[in-house]
Amino acid sequence: MSWQIITQSLPIFLKAFELTLWLSAVGIICSIIVGILCSLVQYFKVPVLHQIITAYVELARNTPLLIQLFFLYYAFPVIGLKMSAQVCGIIGLVFLGGAYMAEGFTGGFAGVNSSQIDDGKALGMNNLQLARYVVFPQGFALSMPALTANVIFLIKETSIFSVIAIPELTNTALDLIGMYYRSNEYLLVLVIAYAIILIPVILLLNYLERKVRYGTFGD
Amino acid sequence: MTKEVLRVEHLNKFYGDWQALHDISFTLHQGEVLTLLGPSGSGKSTLIRCLNGLEDFKSGAIYFKGQKVETNSKNWQELRQKIGMVFQSYDLFPNFTVLENILLAPVKVQKRPEEEVKTEALRLLKRVGLEKYVNSYPRELSGGQKQRIAIVRALAMHPEIMLFDEVTASLDPEMVRGVLQIVTDLSQVDHMTMIIVTHEMNFARQIADQVLFLENGKILENTPGEEFFKHPKTNRARGFLTSMDF
Numbered sequence: 001m002s003w004q005i006i007t008q009s010l011p012i013f014l015k016a017f018e019l020t021l022w023l024s025a026v027g028i029i030c031s032i033i034v035g036i037l038c039s040l041v042q043y044f045k046v047p048v049l050h051q052i053i054t055a056y057v058e059l060a061r062n063t064p065l066l067i068q069l070f071f072l073y074y075a076f077p078v079i080g081l082k083m084s085a086q087v088c089g090i091i092g093l094v095f096l097g098g099a100y101m102a103e104g105f106t107g108g109f110a111g112v113n114s115s116q117i118d119d120g121k122a123l124g125m126n127n128l129q130l131a132r133y134v135v136f137p138q139g140f141a142l143s144m145p146a147l148t149a150n151v152i153f154l155i156k157e158t159s160i161f162s163v164i165a166i167p168e169l170t171n172t173a174l175d176l177i178g179m180y181y182r183s184n185e186y187l188l189v190l191v192i193a194y195a196i197i198l199i200p201v202i203l204l205l206n207y208l209e210r211k212v213r214y215g216t217f218g219d
Numbered sequence: 220m221t222k223e224v225l226r227v228e229h230l231n232k233f234y235g236d237w238q239a240l241h242d243i244s245f246t247l248h249q250g251e252v253l254t255l256l257g258p259s260g261s262g263k264s265t266l267i268r269c270l271n272g273l274e275d276f277k278s279g280a281i282y283f284k285g286q287k288v289e290t291n292s293k294n295w296q297e298l299r300q301k302i303g304m305v306f307q308s309y310d311l312f313p314n315f316t317v318l319e320n321i322l323l324a325p326v327k328v329q330k331r332p333e334e335e336v337k338t339e340a341l342r343l344l345k346r347v348g349l350e351k352y353v354n355s356y357p358r359e360l361s362g363g364q365k366q367r368i369a370i371v372r373a374l375a376m377h378p379e380i381m382l383f384d385e386v387t388a389s390l391d392p393e394m395v396r397g398v399l400q401i402v403t404d405l406s407q408v409d410h411m412t413m414i415i416v417t418h419e420m421n422f423a424r425q426i427a428d429q430v431l432f433l434e435n436g437k438i439l440e441n442t443p444g445e446e447f448f449k450h451p452k453t454n455r456a457r458g459f460l461t462s463m464d465f
């Protein structure tokens with residue numbers, strides 16, 4: 001183990017670190033938005049869209065990101081749709097993540113106690129008011145554990161971007177190892193870099209999860 | 220003769236192939252209290268939930284103030300603003316404070332001015348002795364307190380009839396009296412028209428103008444309150460009262 005190797009590689013890793021962070025952040029935020037939109041469609045059973053989204057969720061959850069990325073990066077240009085590796089990466093991540101997030105939110109909505117829904121109905125609420133004041137706030141709270149798991153999952157999935165040559169953390173480490181044959185040093189940096197991203201994210205999400213548990217807010 | 224508030228005619232309710240309610244008919248007038256009594260599983264909750272459209276029914280009719288109720292969801296949603304209901308489970312909305320729980324429906328559903336409803340909410344909270352919990356969250360309250368607030372929440376809608384389904388059944392014994400007192404006051408002071416499902420026989424006897432005794436989804440007795448407790452007509456009702464230590 002050589003400190004010199006490590007310190008020399010740090011500038012390169014820092015760039016890769018920023019890229020992983022950036023791709024993860026964009027991917028996760030877009031996944032959450034897609035997930036919320038899809039779960040709303042599922043909740044209100046919007047005709048046609050409901051079936052399309054059910055199919056999408058099944059497809060996205062049952063194919064590996066690797067295959068999705070190959071498709072976007074290598075197959076789409078054949079039909080004239082050429083995108084940069086990073087755009088492909090984000091689209092792939094959101095395609096996958098949106099489906100997982102949708103599933104999580106839908107599960108949360110379904111988990112809202114039926115007695116709460118009876119309460120809302122008995123107070124004269126229509127379906128929209130019921131959704132807005134009862135089902136969504138409580139359903140989001142219930143889907144926090146799934147959200148946490150999905151965020152962590154998606155951050156880790158960015159490592160697969162290496163297959164389409166995006167110079168994120170994993171790709172950078174593999175490149176360096178290939179060039180200099182110093183796997184111990186580079187793998188150590190890689191692990192620490194992921195830990196620096198994941199640990200604060202996990203702590204933050206666990207804190208949020210505690211705060212909204214059982215749909216109870218306000219302390 | 221006082222005005223008729225609710226009339227049920229030949230109501231039949233099924234869960235799948237199984238008939239839960241058989242040919243239910245009764246009439247309730249303004250200011251009257253009807254208690255629904257009967258053993259567990261006799262269909263009391265099912266019946267009371269049919270009366271505000273939380274359960275649908277196969278045949279028969281419900282008349283609200285003489286008007287036949289069109290049983291589509293839009294119409295039920297309108298009508299429920301005039302029919303207050305409080306459940307056994309006493310769950311307030313956990314993500315809202317006590318005040319927000321009370322304001323929600325009058326302001327968002329009925330579109331009444333928030334300030335006016337707030338003043339009324341505070342007055343009602345005071346009446347049930349809980350004004351100091353106005354900004355508390357439900358989890359900070361006991362079951363009995365939550366149930367009293369659930370009653371206030373229903374009253375803030377200005378209902379013309381209140382439905383109570385075993386509102387004290389899940390409460391600790393020392394909480395029961397306070398809640399029953401509020402219901403009693405509603406009858407005696409406000410002359411609220413009410414349908415009450417309860418297992419508290421002393422309370423039922425004291426408050427009931429009319430008793431429906433149900434068993435297996437059928438009305439076995441429909442009797443004035445006092446009469447039911449003094450001279451139950453059927454053996455089943457006699458047996459029921461005995462089993463309730465009454």
Ligand SMILES: Nc1ncnc2c1ncn2[C@@H]1O[C@H](COP(=O)(O)OP(=O)(O)OP(=O)(O)O)[C@@H](O)[C@H]1O
Nearest residue numbers: 234235239257258259260261262263264265266385
């Ligand atoms: N959603 C449902 N699906 C099928 N059967 C049901 C449903 N709800 C109630 N039942 C059945 O209908 C019958 C009447 O139930 P209900 O809850 O109305 O009784 P209850 O008189 O309120 O009893 P309790 O005193 O225990 O509350 C019971 O046999 C019950 O199992």
Ligand SMILES: [Mg+2]
Nearest residue numbers: 263264265385
């Ligand atoms: Mg019941």
